[in-house]
Amino acid sequence: xxxxxxxxxxxVAGMFLATVGLTFGQGQSDFxxxxxxxxxxxxxxxxxxxxxxxxxxxxxxxxxxIEVLFASNPTWSDDVQVKYYVLLSDLKGDRKLFVGDVTHxxxxxGSQHYSAMFMxxxxxxxxxxxxxxxxxxxxxxxxxxxxxxxxxxxISVIEGWWDKFSPIPGYLLSPQExxxxxxxxxxxxxxxxxxx
Numbered sequence: 001x002x003x004x005x006x007x008x009x010x011x012v013a014g015m016f017l018a019t020v021g022l023t024f025g026q027g028q029s030d031f032x033x034x035x036x037x038x039x040x041x042x043x044x045x046x047x048x049x050x051x052x053x054x055x056x057x058x059x060x061x062x063x064x065x066i067e068v069l070f071a072s073n074p075t076w077s078d079d080v081q082v083k084y085y086v087l088l089s090d091l092k093g094d095r096k097l098f099v100g101d102v103t104h105x106x107x108x109x110g111s112q113h114y115s116a117m118f119m120x121x122x123x124x125x126x127x128x129x130x131x132x133x134x135x136x137x138x139x140x141x142x143x144x145x146x147x148x149x150x151x152x153x154x155i156s157v158i159e160g161w162w163d164k165f166s167p168i169p170g171y172l173l174s175p176q177e178x179x180x181x182x183x184x185x186x187x188x189x190x191x192x193x194x195x196x
Contacts, residue, residue: 031080031139033149034111035069038131040124043179061121063178068137070147071111079192080104080141082115084172085162087134088127096127097165100172104189114188117172118180136162 040062068082083101090096100117107113115137124130134157139147150157174191175184184191 030073031147032071033147036151037067041065064119064124067116070113077107078105083138085136086132090128098171099167102174103192105192118178
């Protein structure tokens with residue numbers, strides 16, 4: 001994969017794409033991604049290490065947290081899917097694309113909705129130990145992409161950049177699959193439970 005093909009050489013295009021926040025229909029969309037936040041965070045310590053049979057090795061190591069702030073216009077919405085595309089680079093410079101998604105239900109009309117995904121500390125260490133190079137979040141509603149935003153500090157990317165990589169699923173975890181599960185419903189929109 002040629003990373004240079006992803007970098008837009010034109011300064012004008014770079015200024016435009018660096019702040020890309022695609023809202024379909026130019027203000028007429030039912031959804032808008034307002035912000036993407038990414039940070040390395042330490043897991044909450046609400047349990048005693050003794051309760052786990054010893055001190056867990058990952059308790060004080062840092063997780064990658066990617067949080068999306070979005071707005072919705074419908075009075076109520078179900079099946080609001082947020083897809084995450086996260087590009088990391090390891091110490092050798094090899095780039096890997098991690099993908100994941102969460103589907104939210106009972107999303108009320110409003111401008112302060114949060115969605116998030118996390119990456120386990122071991123995966124963070126294995127794939128570079130730092131903040132991603134590029135993160136894109138896309139909202140799907142009623143079978144269509146209704147909002148999209150990319151965060152790529154210091155670089156410009158082309159639309160659909162994730163198609164240039166082979167996606168790796170299973171590394172991005174919903175809040176309910178992490179130590180944040182007990183408090184996730186206080187912060188994030190409700191996640192649809194899949195019964196199989």
